[in-house]
Structures are given as C-alpha cells and as structure tokens.
Amino acid sequence: MTVKKIQSSRTSAEKMFYNDCMGVLEIRKYPEKILKQKTTPVQTIDGITQRLIDDMIETMQAVHGVGLAANQVGIPQKLCIIDLSLREDKAPLIVLINPWIVERDGSVEAEEGCLSIPGYLTSIKRAEKVFVKGVNREGKNIAIEAEGLLARAIQHELDHLEGLLLIDRMSPIKREFFKRRYKKQLNEAK
Ligand code: CO
Secondary structure: OOOOOOOOOOOHHHHHHHHHHOOOOOOOOOOOHHHHOOOEOOOOOOHHHHHHHHHHHHHHHHOOOOEEEHHHHOOOEOEEEEOOOOOOOOOOOEEEEEEEEEEEEOOEEEEEEEOOEEEEEEEEEEOOEEEEEEEOOOOOEEEEEEEHHHHHHHHHHHHHHOOOOHHHHOOHHHHHHHHHHHHHHHHHHO
16 A cells, blocks of 8 residues: 655645545545435546546555445545456456446346445345446446446446445345444444
8 A cells, every 4th residue: 555645845735635636545434424425427537537546446456345436435426446356367447437237137146345334245136237338537438248246346336326335235124233233343443
C-alpha cells in the first residue's frame, strides 16, 4: 500500500484536493448512508474521473477485493471496477461507467462478501448470466456477456450503484439476524 506524500509547497486548497483524491481511499462501511444512495451518471470522463479510477484500483488491490463501486469510496457516481485476476487467470480489469444490465438469464445461488460489510459472507441468489452495456474509461461503448463469477461480480457492483447492499437481497428474517449480529460486533470492536 502506498501513501502519497503531499508537497509542503502546495496551497491548502490543493492539499485538500490531493488528500481527497489520491492513493488508497477509505472504504465506506455499512451502515453509512452513502451506500444506500443511488448514484448519478458520470457526465464527463475527465482527469478527475481518471484519477478516481486509478485510486479505486489501488484501493481495491490494497485489500485484495474483486470489485469496488465509486460510492463505496464516498463518490456517488455510476462507476465501478471489477478485477477477478486474483481468482481467475488472465481476467482483465474492467472499468464500467454508467452501466446497465440489458438481459439476464438463469438463476444461481452462491456465497458473497462485500468490502463494505467486512467479515461477512452470505448466500445470494443472482442471475446466472448477464449482458451488460456501459462505457469504459476511454469513453468507448462496451458490451459484456458474462457468466459465473464475473456475472455475479457485475450484479453485485451494479447493486451498489443503485444503493443496494447484500443485506437488501436477504430475506427479512435473515436481515434482522444479520443486523443484530453486526451491531453486536461493532459494539464489541469499540
Ligand atoms: Co460490495
């Protein structure tokens, strides 16, 4: 993990900007409100967007994650990254801007975790295959036909962009049980 140092010759406004934007970012955790917020579409892919993407990649890799949505680092924009290279050979890093699912097919249940709910795994039913469209970081339209782990990761990240977490996919009983256990864990950690 690299921590980028800010040069002392910079103005305080610049420092604030760099502090906010560079390097490994803080991952927001449940129950922070920003995670429940629906994100807004990215209007222009400028230098700040590129830096945000780089920082999100650094942040995700620092914690060995397989995906990260912009609102998980405090930016409520429709942007997420997916990197399955830790699990699958030759998996490319995918940057998805303003994505949407065009088609879904089948249904499969598997265990999932989330960087915003650390230490918790739960079985979630998702579509087996998805066809997703969006824009990449070069601003080009992309279309991905996905199945298996990639299909699951895409649905998980797109849920984030809609303000949905794993717990919103659970049965009400399971969710209540989770909340009680999680609160207890948070209290014990204090
Ligand atoms: Co997540």
